[in-house]
Amino acid sequence: MSAVLPPRLRPLLRLSLMLSLSASPLFVSLSYAEDTTRRSYQVPAGSLSGALTRFAGLAGVNLSVDPALVSGRNSSGLTGEYAVEEGFARLLQGSGLQLQPMGEQAFMLVPVPEGSSLQLAPTSILATTDLASGDAYAGGQVARRGSQGLLGARDFMETPFSMTTYTQEAVKNQQASTLGDLIASDPSVRTTNPAGGRYEQFTIRGFSLFNSDVSYNGLYGVLPTYTIDMEMADRVDILKGPSQLINGISPRGSVGGGINVVPKRATDKDINSFTGTWASGSQAGGAVDIGRRFGEDNKFGIRFNGVKQAGDTEWDHQSVDREMAVLGLDFRGERLRLSTDIGRTERDTDAPQERVQVAANASVPSASDVRRNYAQSWSKASTNDTFGTFNGEFDLSDNVMLYGGVGARKSNHDFLRHAVSVSNNAGDFSVQPRDFTRDENVRTATAGVRSWFHSGPVSHEVNLAASHFYMDFENGGARYAAAPSNLYNPVQTPTPSRPTRFDSKVYTENTFSGLALSDTLGFFDDRLLLTLGARWQRVKVDDWTDNVKGATAYDEEKISPSGGVLFKATDTLSLYANYMEGLSQGKIAPSTSINEDEIFPPFISRQVEVGAKYDAGAFAVTAAVFRIKQPAYETNAGSRVFGPNGKRQNEGVELSLFGEPLKGLRLLGGVMYIDSELTHTTNGTFDGNRAPATPKYNVNLGAEWDVPTLEGLTLTSRGIYSSSQYLDQANVKQIDAWNRIDVGARYAFKVDDKHITLRANVENVADKRYWSSAGASDDSEPGLTLSTPRTYLLSATVDF
Template sequence: MPSLTRHRPRLVSSISYSTVCLSLMLGLGAMAPLAAHAQTAERTFSVPASSLGEALSRFASQAGVSLSVDPALVSGRSTPGLSGTYSVDEGFMRLLQGSGLSLQPVGAQAYTLVPAADDAGAMEIAPTAITGVTLPSESLEGERYAGGQVARRSSQGLLGSRDFMESPLSMTTYTSEAVKNNQARTLADLTASDPAVRSTNPAGGRFEQFTIRGFSLFNSDVSYGGLYGIMPTYSIDMEMADRVDILRGPTQLVNGISPRGSVGGGINLVPKRATDKPITEFTGTYASDSQVGGAVDVGRRFGEDNRFGVRFNGVKQSGDTEWDHQKVNREMAVLGLDFRDERLRLSMDVGHTERDTDAPQERVLVSDAAPVPRASDVRHNYAQAWTKAKTSDTFGALRGEYDIDDSLMVYGAVGARKSNHDFVRHNVSILNAAGDFTIQPRDFTRDEDVRTVNAGVRKWFQTGPVSHEVNLAADYFSMDFENGGGRYANRPGNLYNPVATPEPTVRTRTDAKIYTENRFSGVALSDTMGFLEDRVLLTLGARWQRVKVDDWENGIKGETSYDEEKLSPSVGVLFKATDQLSLYANYMEGLSQGKIAPSTSSNEDDIFPPFISRQLEAGAKYDMGKFAITAAVFRIKQPAYETGDAPGPGIRGTFGPSGKRVNDGIELNVFGEPIDGFRLLGGVMYIDSNLEDTNNGGATDGNRAPATPEYNANLGAEWDVPAVQGLTLTARSMYSSSQYLDQANTKEIDSWTRYDVGARYAFKVDETDVTLRGTVENVANSRDWISAGASDDSEPGLTLATPRTFVLSATLGF
């Protein structure tokens, strides 16, 4: 989806404001005489109360003038906005009134914002006809909130680009600065900072998986610039991301159906783009036990008015982890190209990633007869040394936006991915209190082919005192995949005392080849209406969705295919009670692809029909300029699934529906820099998760849903040491309360807490910027089960915490 700002024609989603304005200044300077009248003529403006930088951006865009703004000058300042008939000069004077800032010419056709104390050369805006607003070094969408860890504005799919104070959704956007300073290698490293998100698979495992608000989210449901399905399926490298949007709650209205039907929220990676300032960085990395690597980041703009941009990111890292005989090798190369003109913006991203893991850990399954294993006694890698996970993903996307006129824009995007995956693995299903399990070797291949298309039109207009932003969009998604493999003879294993066994060579069984086609299509319409000078924003929307799935087993069409459709309404309302306080509420529902029976069930790979999820949410957002607090209460409903009890020894249970689950929750998030040099990022989430209308006459009604802790809490802090310029100390804590493994609530894991500490030091050597970073993750080396598996029961099992890990890096900026 493109990223657009409300009431702002000729806007850019994926490019920098500063460079757009520069090209427009050069190209339109000849129109200055025509602008003289425009500067003094009166016209109607509508700029809602907001931060000063946001208000200046909107007003200048509506007025057709250029203004260069240093974000530091407007940080923490707000304005009541304006609505009515003004000249351009009068409008700017009103917005800047009491701000201590004034305008100063910096050239024949350009102006900048300066402190009023330096206004010897300050003046009223001279006649000119230059379009746009310049925010140096970053686009408005990426404008950092105080502290730099979170962006004010984020891409929200169908709803366009919104400031967090103007969005009727709960959302946090983590900046590239947060990615770098957390030394995040994969998406799981970054999401550890968010209390609504938890990882449900071992860090040294075959794949990453998450929960948001207690519901599962797979990597295939992570979007890239708003397009689903083109990110690597099993692990996503963070070096390719400029920002990461985390949206809490169902996302079907804003982004359409996700490939695996996630309902608790969504994650979107924003691609990197070349900036006006040349980028040349090299980062050397080390992670214990002996993972060593390097990353390069190079960006340049060139051509007339810097219209063309190139950004390349490459990564190579390899070595042993803290676990026995476990080695990880990862490689990534992503190239981003973009072009921007007065009305046309184009961008293209192409990338390739490879990841090889020796002895990847699996979730630990617990049989009905066994107690929950003791995590503190697991001291060695229980995966056999001959197991492996080899993944290869090649992906690309092409996007375009074109302004037909000042209030109408069309856009489109296409994306594709080709992936090949090769695994040799075994389940770990504990049989008794001694930790015994049966090693069941299996090789497994999966080939995926994804195609996705999105197109739409966005229109801004007024009907009397009501403003409108209308968006009509259509999308189509296809994914074909084929699974194959075989089984080998079983042999004994033990969780607490692993014994090496020979690598299997002769299959005892060849699995059926499963071929599946997914076809998702949809059309969405939304209208965001502004009342009372845009202090009340009402969004009404609906998305028609069609889900078509066909599967074949050894060339024979399966019985679980389906073709269903649904019209899903959504509504959101936001009230700007004051310049600092926004209140909001929303109702969202959507159709999701049906669950797929896991490998641990007797009906493995069976596909279930689509289901409908529903959310009600209300919240408040308080922006104090340098520090913000957001709060939300929510209810999400969706069908529940479970793998039934095994009918006998050695026989797997059957996976299927079992009533529904209702998650009632409360969230509180904080971010910013409340005191100069001291930054906070974190929050707490409470979930009351109940099962209703379950199988066997409601035998588990009222029980807590599996794998859903009652409390999650995170708090990260950074402190710039006053006595040593450039030195910052960091700390982070994470907590989750106990979780049940099953719907019957008979097996439970304890709560867990993790502490990370670190430091970074930034300095210069001649003209080279150097930043040294060091972090100790899980500094107490706690041995805990951090997850009871996927919350929907499709992938049960315990996830073991990563041991104490040292992560070091050095970034050189040339």
């Protein structure tokens, strides 16, 4: 779905500040371009003035522009091969402006005469993407632009936050079937639940992120609660730090960052793709991707993605059966843009693994000695999610846009599971079967207005948005008689048949409301961008146990200020800083505590961050220094009571690298360092200790190399490292540092008119067993996550 985008930084070359602020025509004098043939260009979306300036500079031509003609106008940018005039025509499409030659390699921008129409010259496009897809950066693994909720979509060089946007190409080449597979490339993000478990969960900058807090085209709570299939994603935006200003309060109150999944859209080129997959064990399946545009000017689009995969995994008696179907429809008119997405996912897992909890008097188990699946063969997880969204944008004028979206989800979850709590150094634990059901209903909506204008020499982008989120869910279940087992030598126990007791029915309603206002002010021809904003948030939670109103319900509200500043020091270097503050829903006591389902009051988190971004064209480097504060929670090892205990502060440094620094060599990775400290704990007992489940270092580096002697062949590799982590606030129990090496290859070729890509990846080549996570430091259910054994992935994609 197209979107009108915020102002582009406009580094007009050889232009004085006085001229830039005057009303007289601008004349950008640029070097003469000797090569007038088609060339490859990458011009990010943004203000029309900025897009034209960038293209003119890359093409080496002179362009005279009257500021009044382009003020408040925007361009969707371009990516592909163009001659000079056809590139300008693409950028000017729908603007009512056209190019007028003024001599050799010189042009002037003029209005289209009344009664005539602007014709778009035929193009040879290397990569056609819908505006929502963003322009792929060099190397194709990361997009230049990402969605920023209230602030719209922006180029990463114009964003006063730390953000990475992974493309559909990255998803395909990693053979990522779930969100957890994809985020393995990001050093700021880690998975904290077993790959063969009931659900996925992550940390960003050391703080928990649940699937419930992953947005879908900017709407929270719409995507499946437990596992998100990647075949539905056109791109994935990962924003680091509290994001309440731009996205509003999330259902589970994640503060370390946010993830947004952007749905696929039909492109101007027909899409017909089939992918067959196989994974070690006996996982086999297929995926289809079909897209069409039709109608006058291809205004209507339809995109369908379907998946079916089933079979055994590498673990004993474990199997996964998953199905996904997502249909996306869109309309792109001159001023009106609409889209809707309807999806259904089903996932059935036999013998899903759980995190391993460690009793107070037991040592951390040896991960290298865990060679069999400790989950019982009768345990299972069944999740079913049906969801849909509708989004729209309407341009009231060239500088005012209305936008909005609504979404809904209905989910039914049924688990037969057992906790794994090791009670001694021998690895013994008690299998206590539990039947657990959860039914969820979500309704969410957002609406806003965005306006661009100037007050003297200062540009403004003002955003006003309201949001509403409602979710109700009911938990129930039953308990069964316990039986002994062992982590190292699992014992098959009888299938549960007669409950020993039934759990209470717990019904909860969450209602979150918000109203946000922001203004991005541009100074010095938008080289300096200042974003100021605030969001009023109301959090209302009610709960009932067996139809009896709970005592821990609450209704609270707060105004959270945020702001960011970005300075484009040069055409290739941006410096930024931000302060973000947000209100989060209170934690809920987990099933492993004796005060299960108790709801705690909402809390406030705060982040300060400064950073720099360098765009060399072929590759980019970003750096950030940050500090995040929020309350700390724990389940007391002795009393088993869950609750707050002090505060935690994460101070860290991030360094990221992506792009194609050498022809045929692509890099993607980075380093994150975190100093996570506990303060104000009860009686100062744990003050100064490192927060649990937070490694000091995360390192990721992926590389792709196109073999020059065999066209179409690419070799890939990836290394992942995390340093040691503590399991408890006392810093007594600790897991070792770990590293993982993945390798792979792909071969792309053509048979007749069919494009075929074969992919082969091996994850955890050395087949190491290690604890990859100690949970999450602010998580209600701490526990050890066992690494995934060596896994082979094969796929063949046919595009026709």
